[in-house]
Amino acid sequence: MSTPPQLVVHRDKDLMAQAAAARLITKIVDAQASAGSASVVLTGGRNGNGLLAALRDAPARDAVDWSRLDLWWGDERFLPAGDPERNETQAREALLDAVPLDPKRVHAMPTSNGPYGDDAEAAAAAYAAELAAAAGPESHAGVPAFDVLMLGVGPDTHVASLFPELPAVRETERTVVAVHGAPKPPPTRITLTLPAIRAAREVWLLAAGEDKAEAVAITLSGAGEVQAPAAGAYGRSRTLMLLDSTAASRLPRDLYAPASP
Numbered sequence: 548m549s550t551p552p553q554l555v556v557h558r559d560k561d562l563m564a565q566a567a568a569a570r571l572i573t574k575i576v577d578a579q580a581s582a583g584s585a586s587v588v589l590t591g592g593r594n595g596n597g598l599l600a601a602l603r604d605a606p607a608r609d610a611v612d613w614s615r616l617d618l619w620w621g622d623e624r625f626l627p628a629g630d631p632e633r634n635e636t637q638a639r640e641a642l643l644d645a646v647p648l649d650p651k652r653v654h655a656m657p658t659s660n661g662p663y664g665d666d667a668e669a670a671a672a673a674y675a676a677e678l679a680a681a682a683g684p685e686s687h688a689g690v691p692a693f694d695v696l697m698l699g700v701g702p703d704t705h706v707a708s709l710f711p712e713l714p715a716v717r718e719t720e721r722t723v724v725a726v727h728g729a730p731k732p733p734p735t736r737i738t739l740t741l742p743a744i745r746a747a748r749e750v751w752l753l754a755a756g757e758d759k760a761e762a763v764a765i766t767l768s769g770a771g772e773v774q775a776p777a778a779g780a781y782g783r784s785r786t787l788m789l790l791d792s793t794a795a796s797r798l799p800r801d802l803y804a805p806a807s808p
């Protein structure tokens with residue numbers, strides 16, 4: 548059974564992104580100090596990319612040893628390499644191209660014009676195999692023991708490309724699946740499943756903006772994971788909801804103490 552998420556509410560989306568970036572720097576530095584490397588799962592979308600851009604501009608950015616960081620993705624829009632709508636493209640623009648990562652440790656999800664062509668199922672299976680090959684003794688569910696897995700929360704409570712009531716959110720065995728007919732364009736995607744997400748040590752849910760207030764309230768209301776996938780996204784040791792005040796505006800005020808006035 549999951550422990551309830553810890554809520555951290557910041558004044559606005561920019562401060563939330565900056566505070567989350569500082570939190571991520573500390574998390575990575577601590578993991579590298581204790582285990583020699585760190586493993587982080589990125590998310591797409593405005594909040595996910597906003598955090599990466601804040602990390603790029605953070606004064607403490609280079610406290611991270613970028614050469615000892617493994618980056619994975621929680622989901623990807625199944626598009627050709629370099630397509631501006633790919634989460635990978637946007638992450639490279641926001642941060643990745645500005646820091647000295649080891650290219651072998653940047654694990655992008657397959658493109659729709661790569662080795663698997665337009666076969667999203669084959670591409671998903673290949674990413675699952677890559678995750679399994681990287682899993683170690685502390686792993687669960689056939690994926691690496693991610694230190695932090697980040698997820699933007701959609702206005703319909705989707706996370707990654709797990710949309711309410713669609714088949715992918717019901718997956719209990721596979722770690723990566725293809726998604727067709729996604730309500731958020733583009734329709735074809737590749738996504739980690741809830742078993743893979745829940746193998747992470749920490750899951751950080753990111754939500755900022757008025758358009759997320761209802762989704763945040765539903766997620767914390769006890770809704771089921773098929774109806775509200777964000778409710779099924781929790782970490783093995785910690786789950787954080789990193790919000791701005793507008794995204795928290797539908798929550799009872801006694802549920803959290805604002806982190807920044």
Ligand SMILES: O=C(O)[C@H](O)[C@@H](O)[C@H](O)[C@H](O)COP(=O)(O)O
Nearest residue numbers: 591592593594699700701706707
């Ligand atoms: O491929 C994607 O679109 C993202 O991975 C998706 O899960 C995103 O994180 C949410 O839709 C929130 O997006 P915003 O932060 O832009 O609202």
